Amino acid sequence: MKNIETDILVIGAGSGGLSVAAGAAQMGARVVLLEGHKMGGDCLNYGCVPSKALIAAGKSAHAQAHASRFGVADVVPDVDYGAVMQHVQDVIATIAPNDSVERFKGLGVKVIQEYGAFISGSEVQAGEVVITARRIVIATGSSPLVPPIPGLDTVPYLTNETLFDLRERPEHLLIVGGGPIGMEMAQAHRRLGCAVTVIEGAKALLNDDPETAAIVLDALRGEGVEIAEDALASEIRGTAGAIEVETRDGRVFKGSHLLMAVGRKSNVDRLNLTAAGIETTKRGIKVDERLKTTNSRVYAIGDVAGGLQFTHVAGYHAGIIIRSAVLGLPAKAKTSHIPWATYTAPELAQVGLTEAEAREKHGARLEVVRHEYTENDRAIAERKTAGLIKVMVVRGRPVGASIVGAQAGELINLWALALANDMKMSQIAAMVAPYPTLGEVNKRAAGAYFSPRLFDSVWVKRAVRAVQRWLP
Structure with a gap:
């Protein structure tokens, strides 16, 4: 077993973790960064970047089909779904070097490509290495929440982590969840030629202002997206290419593919937080306004901290950590301006x-x-x-x-x-x-x-x- 001592240990190489690691290392701190999966985290590989690339493709197709209002003839776009998904991967590949192991090693960060788990309040084991750190930053992000809907475990389904692996266009995409991810992917796929049905247990875009959200929902319905609200999924059945979602009120929606987009869960399972005396809540790791956990040596930032789940929030949190854990200055996080x-x-x-x-x-x-x-x-x-x-x-x-x-x-x-x-x-x-x-x-x-x-x-x-x- 190899032992390493460092000033700052960052667990997770998503947006927030990378920002802390880069900033701390460039300011002269000794930094170790752990990542057991992909550098760049969810945002680069499964979230913000690929979804916006897909939306851009849908926008291009939509423009071709609706050009006559500018005096240009409408044409039916010839969508090559496989090529669209290759465009998505090309965008990821273009941005990936900014988040790469090589770049961060060049900044002076020691990168260990293993998952980490606490073995004490100041020690984390990653593979065959034990890291002892003066300060530890947990930036492990979140993953798709898959609710225990009866029958779901017997049916093939997609999440944002697998959606961009598709190469054949879904004939009819069923989306369970009417939040931002669900609505963005609904419109993009509709514009790329798929039939789309969104099944939402409450109200679509529930966390936004109802008046402004209604304008978005009207626009999506006008493009042919079916949006079923107050439709709580109670059973899912079928096989690949023929899936049915039945709701509590007896409605049945049929499609070829199923995307689960009902929310996110914080990634804490691998961390062995009890060994470090770190408490959690239903939403994630418990933190105070300084982003400190119940272990004063340990901070949690971004999605795993259980607050607003946006990439830019993780980046904002990283700035708080740089001030506090690296520079020793007072810094508190707030949400009113996010x-x-x-x-x-x-x-x-x-x-x-x-x-x-x-x-x-x-x-x-x-x-x-x-x-x-x-x-x-x-x-x-x-x-x-x-x-x-x-x-x-x-x-x-x-x-x-x-x-x-x-x-x-x-x-x-x-x-x-x-x-x-x-x-x-x-x-x-x-x-x-x-x-x-x-x-x-x-x-x-x-x-x-x-x-x-x-x-x-x-x-x-x-x-x-x-x-x-x-x-x-």
Whole structure:
């Protein structure tokens, strides 16, 4: 058995773990990184990267089939599903070197390609190596949650970890789960020529603002995606190519392939956390606001910490760890400024409080300002007018923003900046946006906050008339 001592031990080479390892090593700390599976984790290999590559292929096919509104003849796209999936793999391969063992060794990180398990509060065994570390960061991420639905264990099914291995296009894809993953994959596959049915036990896109989510769901239904809500799967049966999902109310949905997209579970099973005195919750590892576990030497970041499960959250957490565990500076994580987006068409994005959450928290102090995409000249020119922005404002400061429409995932960045820095609506209104851009919807939303104060105020009108009388 070989023994290694280090300053920082990172368990998991996904987005968060890689960021901690790279930052700590470049600042001079001794770093050991453990990864028993693929470098880059879920995001690179099974999540953000391949799904967005597939969505891009679907967007291209959809554009061919809907070009006549621009004066260009519609054509039926000739989709080679195998070639589409090769495009997905090419994208992964292009990005992979950034997350590779070679790159991190070049940064000074000792990379061990084994799973790790605690044997004490400061020691982790990985294969034939025992690592003793001053600080340990658990960044093992999450995996697809597969619920114990009767019959599921007898039927071939896909998750996001196996979906991108397909090379033949599904004739009819059944998707159990109407969250972001389910809806993104539903639209992408529909645009690539598959029949698609989404089966959701509650409401689709439940965690988003209902008004903005409804616009997305209407768009998907308009493209031919069947979305069954309040349809809790109670039994699954069939064989490859002929699968049936029966719901609690007796509905039966038939398809050729089944994708399970009902959520995620934290990857903690291999870690032997009890040996290190680390407690867990139903969602993942228990952490405080500094991301410390119940073992003061050990941190948990990203999905495994049981909070918001987004790649950019793992990256944000990594920055907290660099400040705290590497530089010894005080640092605490918060969630009020964390944005998220669903990359359907139209896109759906959120930061801070939704309208319902803001009304519950702030009551009569809340003002909601809106601006429709139908009033944006760039959206009109590109025929992408389905959408709106609404900003929740309390005493002149935004506390949340919901956007649905083209490039909503890009537009939400401004409001994430505003919330992170406690900015005022007047600062947003002072921005000059180039014309014509979709970004003008942000400025117009800020303007909508001030319009009634300027144009509907009796006092303003009186003041203007007085000024006009005195001006030479």
